[in-house]
Amino acid sequence: PNRPPAATTRAHHHHHPFVMSSTDSSNNVTVSAIPHFIEKDEALDIINALCQNCSSKLSSSSSSSSSSSSLPRNDRARQSRLFGILDRYQECNFLLDPYLEDMVGQLSDVAASLLEESFLSSRRDAATTTTTTAAGNDERCAVESETNERELSREQYQKANNDDEGVSERNGDDATATPDSSSSSSTPSLLSLLLSTIYHLCKVTSPKKISRFLPVRVSLLEPVLRQLQKTRNNDDNNDDDDDTKWKSTYALLQWLDMLLLLPFDLTTLVVGCGDSTTTTTSSPPPVVASSILSQIKQYLSDSGPTRDRAARCLATLLSRRDLEESRCYEDFFREAGRIVASQHSATGSTATTTVEETLYLLGMLRTLCHVFKQSSSNRPSAPRLSLIEDCLWVPLLRLVEGMRSRRGTTTSGGGGGGGENLLLEKLFVKLFARVGCAYLPPKIVSWRYSRGKRRLCDNLVSPETTTTTTTGVANKDEDDDDGKGQHRHDPSSVDDDGGDDDDDIDIVVPPQVEDVTNQLLHSLTSPSTQTRYSAAKGLSRLTLRLPHVCSLDILDFMFHELPFREDEMTRHGVLLAVAELSRRGLILPGGAGPENEEEEEEDYLTKIVAAVSEALRDDGRRSTPVRDAACYTFWSLGRAYAPSVLRPYARDIGAILIGVALFDREVNCRRAASAAYQEFVGRQGGTPEEIAIVTVIDYWSVGNRERCFGDLAMGV
Secondary structure: OOOHHHHHHHHHHHHHHOOOOOEOOOOOOEEHHOOOOOHHHHHHHHHHHHHHHHHHHHOOOOOOOOOOOOOHHHHHHHHHHHHHHOOOOOOHHHHHHHHHHHHHHHHHHHHHHHHHHHHHHHHHHHHHHHHHHHHHHHHHHHHHHHHHOOOOOHHHHHHHHHHHHHHHHHHHHHHOHHHHHHHHHHHHHHHHHHHHHHHHHOOOOOOOHHHHHOOOHHHHHHHHHHHHHHHOOOOOOOOHHHHHHHHHHHHHHHHHHOOOOEEEEHOOOOOOOOOOOOOOOOOOOOHHHHHOOOOOOHHHHHHHHHHHHHHHHHHHHHOOOOHHOOHHHHHHHHHHHHHHHHHHHHHHHHOOOOOHHHHHHHHHHHHHHHHHHHHOOOOOHHHHHHHHOOOOOHHHHHHHHOOOOOOHHHHHHHOOHHHHHHHHHHHHHHHHHHHHHOOOOOOOOOOOOOOOOOOOHHHOHHHHHHHHHHOHHHHHHHHOOOOOOOEEHHHHHHHHHHHHHHHHHEEEEHHHHHHHHHHHHHHHHOOHHHHHHHHHHHHHHHHHHOOOOHHHHHHHHHHOOOOOOOOHHHHHHHHHHHHHHHHOOOOOOOOOOOOOOOOOOHHHHHHHHHHHHHHHHHHOOOOOHHHHHHHHHHHHHHHHOOOOHHHHHHHHHHHHHHHHHOOOOHHHHHHHHHHHHHHHHHHHHOOOHHHHHHHHHHOOOHHHHHHHHHHHHHHH
């Protein structure tokens, strides 16, 4: 009864092409066809039962009277049933959005109560232990004096002293075993049950959605820190398996990440957990910032998702304004420099690094990437850039050059090309791109090409109104990567404004930006597809802040210095970079550059169209990634440029894309060409015949090769 008709299913696929349909064998329901969260009531009942059971155990109640009888009695069985329900919606998790506040709110409120109760209980236990230890010392002194008066021998004295010490330890254990501590010992198991459920919601939806509903208050900072420490040291005496522990750790790190956004000064707070192992009479209690830094750094060497979550949490800590002048900030950068230098020494010699050292380096690099990503909207302060120059810059360049030379030697010798360093190389590329942007002012250049406003209602205004409203005014860029409050100028008003071109010419390019550009350009030849794509995106973001002459140098290097026509990996990287540059309007058509350019610039648009067409015409010699990147380039060109600019190439581009969409041997390339042709016809204003072809070679129709070669080809 819940299955919609076939016409509704096709319409849903048409509007959501990236939602793949999957069928549940138990209920025979197609997930992509579900109109809403069908199991909402059951999922909310399970969460309500879990929370009430945890609350009742916390308050030492015997049973939970409000739990549903239709649900399983065991908490683990309830949780497994809930996970099975949520997993069905992972491909269309937007159906869960209206109910996330209720689900996460209940789980996080009970988890916060458990954290605070466990924290207060540990304080009481620590105070009781301190009192018992003092009483035991007084008793031991009395026994020693009594034995001395009786003039016992040394052997008898040792035996009596040992017996008295054992008695005092047993008395201390009995004094510590209070009713509060017994409830505290059962708390971590209940807490891990709730935290692992919160992690599963993060996996099904996204951590950003879940973070909005977590309770954030200052009183939760120390309980979360203490629970992280207990989980890391395995101080909780429960029967949780390793899978539940790392999921709980992930949820705690995400919670701590939100707590670090609170607007209070961390340098004025100290850790007062009450734990005798943390604070002693001989050493003062540690500051909160240094305690958080030391605890989170322990998770940077993990091999699972907790490493990435710890890196994000640590980046949030280091991005705070009140810690820029602190000692812990400088210590982190210097430690990162030492680790990179040690990795370079191991790479250049016969010594090998351990797996833990490599994982720790990955965590450090990811943390640095997040630090500079969070500060990309505003230019980082001088202390950060000076620490990069003093501690990290030279070791980073040496390590990357050593890895690249080692990769070339391994490849020439017939090896695997250094595949174990591909993830490190990708993080290096990300870090270089973000550090390079940090050296430049956070301002979008005015010389880039702008087709017009991205909002349809603004483009429908009369040309006279558009001209008067856009002259000298920045248009908002609504691209997915650049639309965060940034603007770009109308090229028709750049020369009339009189000040924008001078600002672009006066931009001083530091030597570090030249090093970054060189590293990104050479990373386009990497054997890893992810590294090449990261380098392409980094080049486009960096070019957004550079003068026009620098963008011409980058294009000239890609087409003339790199082995563009000899190596397929280089061809793929260059095509990705061209697609990213053109999508952001950073490749100007011939004659559209600033007027103060003395030399006549090369018409790169014609050269790009010819190179992309060559990559698509012969699918026998070109690899699948190259053809896919070529379709992405045509998609970017059709999206970025006006019909008057691409009119000389429109007929050839359309014919090539239709041929690839019908007759390419790979389904990915056929679908990429179909999407590019649809974007090209829609943006460039196609004829009725071209619009009819778009409806024939749609995304789903070209998935069947036999149908493409037969019915669709004859229809076109």
